[in-house]
Amino acid sequence: MTDRTGSEGADPGSADDPLGLWGTSSLFVPEHSEPSVTTEPIPLLPNQTVSRTQWADPDAPVPVIDLLDVTKVYRPGSLEVAALRGIDLRIGAGEYVAIMGPSGSGKSTLMHIVGCLDVATQGVYRLAGEDVGDMDEVDLAEVRNRRIGFVFQQFNLLPSLAAWRNVELPLTYARVPRDTRRARALEALDRVGLADRVHHRPGELSGGQQQRVAVARALVTDPALILADEPTGNLDSAATADVLRLFDELHEQDRTIVLITHEMGVAQRAHRIVRVLDGVIQSEGAEPGIAGSAADPVSVAGVASGVTR
């Protein structure tokens, strides 16, 4: 956490001049590049929602994650608790983004909404172009199944199932035929370097290996987004390095990765760090990643508005 002020200072440009950043890329939506939109929160007009599906440039790729003024309010008792207060965030295909923040900052809530495990109280969330705001539980389950690969801190493998059967689990809910499932599970395990451990149960694997099985499970559906919640939180440094190397490899294969962490060392592997504090995005920008490449051009439309609230 002591690093935070430093990294914020190192990253002023994205918040002050989002237009300039957008100018470097044709990846993003034309309406967002209009100056009038950037200085204020984007109004959530119905016609705007409609226009999103009719791009002026048909070749412009759809961002994987597109959060517009997302608010989440919990009512644990009579008191309302706003966990998220107007989050605007866009993450393009192939990005490797770390979301950082202390506990209670709302990063877990953000992760739940991004992961379609929960829905926003207000605002729009499009996952790979699909508006998930109006979806019921069944549709959300399908979106999670098709679009998102989860990696959890606790690995969350089913102890009674062999590694390959843990990996094929998401495919069983996608009604993929048995033979195909097995083949894809074995392929995913091969990609995480566990081809020789497919019949081991989680209890017979080390923590790092278990997390690699979990990554294989996240990969097996070929999702638009890999969402990792503190993936190294339960791992020793060797296993952490192992898993982070795996994420680097996946990034090189153009996977979109969102990593939630509170460890600076882990976050620095990503190419962009989003800091969340008190339910708003505090700062956002490229960090000097270990991979050495420059940060991808990103959309930061909501940062200024987040701070002003």
Add this chain to the structure above:
Amino acid sequence: MNWWETIRTGWDAILGHRLRSGLTMLGILIGIAAVVLTVGLGLGSQQEVGARISSLGSNLLIVTPGSSTTTGGIRGGFGTASTLTTDDADALASTVAAPDIAAVAPIKSTSESLTAGSTNWTTSVVGTGPSWLDVRARTLSDGRFLTSADVAESAAVTVLGSETATELFGSPDAVGQAVTINNVDFTVVGVLASAGSDASTNLDDQAIVPISTASNRLIGGTTRNAVSTIYIQAAAPDMLSAAYQEADALLLNLHHIASPTSADFTISSQQTLLATATSVSRTLTILLTGVAALSLLVGGIGVMNIMLVSVTERTREIGLRKALGAPPAAIRRQFLVEATVLGLAGGVLGAALGIAGALVLPNLLGTTIVVSPAAVVGSIAIAMAIGVVFGVYPATRAARLAPIDALRSE
């Protein structure tokens, strides 16, 4: 996830907690075994009663003195109001007055001590006529039965049951032997073929004598012509009701009774006896089945309890499955199938235990247990239904868990 895989997953989960699943199944198992056994016992006792009543003979009507406080007493002639007489029997036997009655066998019985040489044997001595053999559907293994001449002459002759003969003479081969009953010397003229025994009477342990001999030389008393029972055999099964009406009208007339409601006799058929007997055993069966059903209910609550524990214990697994894209229906189905598999396994094992019990218990208790396939299939279906019914609530609870809450749980 298709049904087969869901069943496999459920089975894996059950095998993952062998002891717990086994104990849960035990509740269903005991309940189903109890149902199979009690239904079997009920059917068995009905069958037994049916066999006993049909062993009386076929197409039978049984006339008993209705106003008598004691029937067939040792001193039937003295004081007791036995309203049936040999005259009644003779009138019923008339083909003119009662054309649908094929045969009539009046009975006058007493318990006497039989002596042959130095051997004593106390048994039931039945005084009757020659038609008894046909009416009661008995056969002889040796010798001859009573004749009309025996009755007319009050002859001192007797036909022994096979067991009585064996007790007195060491073998059923007793024709020509002498036996003393109440200081009267009788000659054994025939031996009845064995008819087995039922729970209440031993059909093979009795001595048949002419009814006239019984009233005049054994029992005596002032109402010598009184009888305890008159068996009437209808000519054919479809003449039974005609025979009933003829006998009823004839006896009312003979007894000078105007209103049938004040009749001093009762005519019952095998059907009415059977109905009475079955209604008793049916009540018993219903009672026992009720107890068995209660134990099934307890077993079902056990299933629900364990499924709720299972849902709580596997909250994290449910959360994970939901995060990986399992819709609520899939989660509900998974737990429902698990409960159903528990119920079904308990049902199959319980039915097996019930069948095993039905094979072993009759040898120990001397009762008849009839395992009907319908009861077995039905009880297995009930066990499955119990799994479903008591699985619905836990499964719905699992399906309703919010994925984030479920994932957060420890």
